[in-house]
Amino acid sequence: MPGAELIGPAELDEIRELFSGDKVNLYRYDPGNHKTRELESLFASAMGVRFAHAVSSGTAAIHCALAAAGV
DSSP: OTTGGGOOHHHHHHHHHHHSSSSOOOOTTOTTOHHHHHHHHHHHHHHTOSOOOOOSSHHHHHHHHHHHTTO
16 A cells, blocks of 8 residues: 555554553544644644644545535
């Protein structure tokens, strides 16, 4: 799969940290899910915008974009 070769030690450490807790919850709104909020904040900053919303797929991104545009 293209991009798989970009997973190195730093990425594996992040994955291990994510799954090492007593309770693994990958849902965005879980109080302990600081990684998603951190990603959204860093991405918004990199794009020069106030907000960013992480989603699970390209389809979900299109749904969000259409809803935001009022379609």
